[in-house]
Amino acid sequence: KAGVTQTPRYLIKTRGQQVTLSCSPISxxxxxxxxxxxxxxxxxxxxxxxSETQRNKGNFPGxxxxxxxxxxxxxxxxxxxxxxxxxxxxxxxSLEGGNYGYTFGSGTRLTVV
Amino acid sequence: xxxxxxxxxxxxxxxxxIVSLNCTYSNSAFQYFMxxxxxSRKGPELLMYTYSSGNKEDGRFxxxxxxxxxxxxxxxxxxxxSDSATYLCAMTRGSYIPTFxxxxxxxxxx
Numbered sequence: 001k002a003g004v005t006q007t008p009r010y011l012i013k014t015r016g017q018q019v020t021l022s023c024s025p026i027s028x029x030x031x032x033x034x035x036x037x038x039x040x041x042x043x044x045x046x047x048x049x050x051s052e053t054q055r056n057k058g059n060f061p062g063x064x065x066x067x068x069x070x071x072x073x074x075x076x077x078x079x080x081x082x083x084x085x086x087x088x089x090x091x092x093x094s095l096e097g098g099n100y101g102y103t104f105g106s107g108t109r110l111t112v113v
Numbered sequence: 114x115x116x117x118x119x120x121x122x123x124x125x126x127x128x129x130x131i132v133s134l135n136c137t138y139s140n141s142a143f144q145y146f147m148x149x150x151x152x153s154r155k156g157p158e159l160l161m162y163t164y165s166s167g168n169k170e171d172g173r174f175x176x177x178x179x180x181x182x183x184x185x186x187x188x189x190x191x192x193x194x195s196d197s198a199t200y201l202c203a204m205t206r207g208s209y210i211p212t213f214x215x216x217x218x219x220x221x222x223x
Contacts, residue, residue, distance in 0.1 A: 043213040048210060056210050
């Protein structure tokens with residue numbers, strides 16, 4: 001079966017711009033979580049969507065937002081980009097949540113210049 | 114103190130060695146434990162998950178959980194150069210959202 005698809009794979013943006021990242025989870029999976037991964041901080045949880053509702057939220061500023069559509073596809077948006085937002089953004093798909101493990105996408109590498 | 118501690122390495126071993134990767138944690142409420150492998154430029158891949166204490170084996174991999182010591186381990190037998198990657202532990206309290214370790218970089222040299 002198809003894996004988790006994230007687009008785009010690479011992105012270069014300028015400070016102050018906004019960006020939208022997309023994730024298509026595994027068919028049938030209702031939970032989509034987003035993580036930011038940096039060498040300094042490791043994997044940090046952004047938010048989780050389950051059946052179109054935000055079920056959990058991490059400790060990130062309001063510039064980071066997301067949504068989930070009725071077909072479970074999810075998008076995350078970062079507004080007013082800062083240099084520190086440069087990171088690998090990972091989408092994780094699961095049936096019910098992360099207790100039994102996720103299937104991750106390959107990520108979107110965002111560079112803010 | 115972070116909730117989940119994991120030595121970043123790198124851990125360098127010769128091919129064929131038994132590898133031991135470890136994490137310690139501070140919150141006794143963690144119930145579900147997972148190990149992920151992440152290759153460069155890829156997302157993490159789930160290797161194993163276990164619930165509560167005990168051992169679980171899958172091929173060359175064995176996951177071990179000791180809740181009394183708040184310590185989990187992943188053993189890799191007959192390590193191969195293709196096992197070279199970063200290994201992340203993760204654990205949840207049943208809240209659906211795992212807490213991840215920072216990852217240990219493993220290098221298996223021929």
